[in-house]
Every structure is written in structure tokens, then in C-alpha cells.
Amino acid sequence: MKKTAAAALVLLGALLAGCSKTETPAPAAATPAPAAVTKIVVGLDDNFPPMGFRDEKNELVGFDIDMAKEAAKRLGLEVTFKPIDWSAKEAELSGKRVDALWNGLTITEERKQNIAFTAPYMENHQIIVVAASSAIKTKADLAGKTVGAQEGSSAVDAVKKEDAVFKSFKDFKTFGDNVTALMDLSTGRLDAVVVDEVVGRYYVAKKPQDYVVLEAHFGTEDYGVGVRKDDTELQGKLDKALADMKADGAAAKIAEQWFGKNIIK
Structure with missing residues (x-):
């Protein structure tokens, strides 16, 4: 009985030792480096x-x-x-x-x-372009007139910031691009176009007989x-x-x- 008990104690000790053994965690997988932008x-x-x-x-x-x-x-x-x-x-x-x-x-x-x-x-202005024959000379002259600008452009935001001027317009139309807006100006469907200076002056230089840039503008901005x-x-x-x-x-x-x-x- 003593030998059996001793053997049992040895077996129990071995089992307890096995249960108390700390498992070493597997190393975490390394995070792959982000691919270089090419x-x-x-x-x-x-x-x-x-x-x-x-x-x-x-x-x-x-x-x-x-x-x-x-x-x-x-x-x-x-x-x-x-x-x-x-x-x-x-x-x-x-x-x-x-x-x-x-x-x-x-x-x-x-x-x-x-x-x-x-x-x-680059520094830019939102300029006002009118037809060469237009009587519009200042922002005040835009009262009661139809003004256009490119949809989603900063020209729209710049014009709306000047609330009193914006509310004086007869109508404010937006276009998919500046080219279409300027075409409507040349055909008389618009009285003025507010546009980025770099764009407006590019077109005015091409057709100086058709367009005039006013001295007044709708603010300075950065690109x-x-x-x-x-x-x-x-x-x-x-x-x-x-x-x-x-x-x-x-x-x-x-x-x-x-x-x-x-x-x-």
C-alpha cells in the first residue's frame, strides 16, 4: 500500500507540474511594411x-x-x-x-x-469679365444683371461672400465649365462672368475685342x-x-x- 501511495503521489506531482507549466506564446506575425508609392x-x-x-x-x-x-x-x-x-x-x-x-x-x-x-x-483673384460693349464698370453695376460662374468653383463662394452684391443680381447661373459660361457671355445670355484670373485673362488675351476685365474683383486667394x-x-x-x-x-x-x-x- 505504501508503494502504491508513493507512486500515486509521484504521478499526481507530475500532473500538477504539467498543469502549472507556462506556455510560451507564439511570436506575433510581423506587420508588413506599406508598399512604396510609385x-x-x-x-x-x-x-x-x-x-x-x-x-x-x-x-x-x-x-x-x-x-x-x-x-x-x-x-x-x-x-x-x-x-x-x-x-x-x-x-x-x-x-x-x-x-x-x-x-x-x-x-x-x-x-x-x-x-x-x-x-x-500661386496667388489668384476672382475677376469679373464682361462684354467689350458692356456698360458695366463696377460691382454696383451688376445690380439687376445675370451673372455666371463655374459650378463648384471658388468663384461661387467668393461671390456669395459679398451678400449685398450677390442679392442685387437678377439671376446667378452656374455652368459645368468656364468655357461654356464665357460663351453665354459672348452671346448675351449673361451680363458678366466671375472666373479665376488665370483663366479669365487667358481668354481675354485671345479675344481682346470681345471681353473686358473690370478693375474690381471678388477677392484674392491662393492655389x-x-x-x-x-x-x-x-x-x-x-x-x-x-x-x-x-x-x-x-x-x-x-x-x-x-x-x-x-x-x-
Whole structure:
């Protein structure tokens, strides 16, 4: 009986020792490093000359196109351009259908809620364009008139900020692009168009006999490149590329090709 009891005690001790043994956890799987970004998709309005538009060969050209290509080259990135509905630009960006908005995009406090911007690279005004034969000379003269602007553009916001002027209009119409708005101006369906200065002066220079730019405007604004708010890496890279392009004169050279002068901020 003693031998049996002793054997039982030994067996029990072995079982208890087995139960109290601490299991070593399996090492956690290493988190894979994020894939390096090798290309970006730039969203743009392809009817926004001279910033981005299609030439006679139906190829995308423009000031911002050239700026984006130069920045991408410096960053070692492949860049592709995707025409989008500009009024839905924030949805295109947040939905990851494009990686950047680079097409005369005005930096505003409202847009900063959903978009991260690079430092400004250009200063712009919202100018008022009228027909060369028009009697309109000031903002006050817009009272009782039909005024147009591009839908989803900062021109719409700039005009509405001046509440008294905006309420004095007979009508305020928005268009899918500035080209259509200016065509309606030339045919008399509009009395004035509020448009980005870079665009307005580009068209006025082409047809100085048809259009006049008023001295008054609807404010000064800055252009920047927009990316997703969580894409701080791309934002930082673009900031550096733009700063370098400004410092070494590459941005000025592109500006001079499109505007005849350096308009880089």
C-alpha cells in the first residue's frame, strides 16, 4: 500500500507540474511594411485652360499639368491625369479614385475640413469679365444683371461672400465649365462672368475685342495641391518638390511659358 501511495503521489506531482507549466506564446506575425508609392493619379477639370485642358490633338496640356509632371519626375513617381466632375472633387479624392487635386484648386477654410493642402504655389483673384460693349464698370453695376460662374468653383463662394452684391443680381447661373459660361457671355445670355484670373485673362488675351476685365474683383486667394488628410507623406513630398522647383527656377520657367511672366508665389 505504501508503494502504491508513493507512486500515486509521484504521478499526481507530475500532473500538477504539467498543469502549472507556462506556455510560451507564439511570436506575433510581423506587420508588413506599406508598399512604396510609385505612382499618383491627379484629378482635374480638363476644360480649365490654361491650367489643364485638351489641345487640338485631344492631349491634356496646361500649366498645372506641366507643374505636376515636373514634381512627379523629381519624386520618382509615375503620374497619370484623370478628368473628373470638378463639383465632385472631394468625393473623388476621399474615395481614392484620385490621389491629388491639382488644377487651380483654391485653398479655403471650408475645403481644409476635408482636404490637406500643400503650401500655396500661386496667388489668384476672382475677376469679373464682361462684354467689350458692356456698360458695366463696377460691382454696383451688376445690380439687376445675370451673372455666371463655374459650378463648384471658388468663384461661387467668393461671390456669395459679398451678400449685398450677390442679392442685387437678377439671376446667378452656374455652368459645368468656364468655357461654356464665357460663351453665354459672348452671346448675351449673361451680363458678366466671375472666373479665376488665370483663366479669365487667358481668354481675354485671345479675344481682346470681345471681353473686358473690370478693375474690381471678388477677392484674392491662393492655389494649392490637395491630397487626402491622412496622406501626410505625399503632402510632404509635394511640398518639398514645389519648394525646390521655386528655388531653382523650374516653376518660374513653366509659368513664363504659359503666362508670359513668373506668377509663382
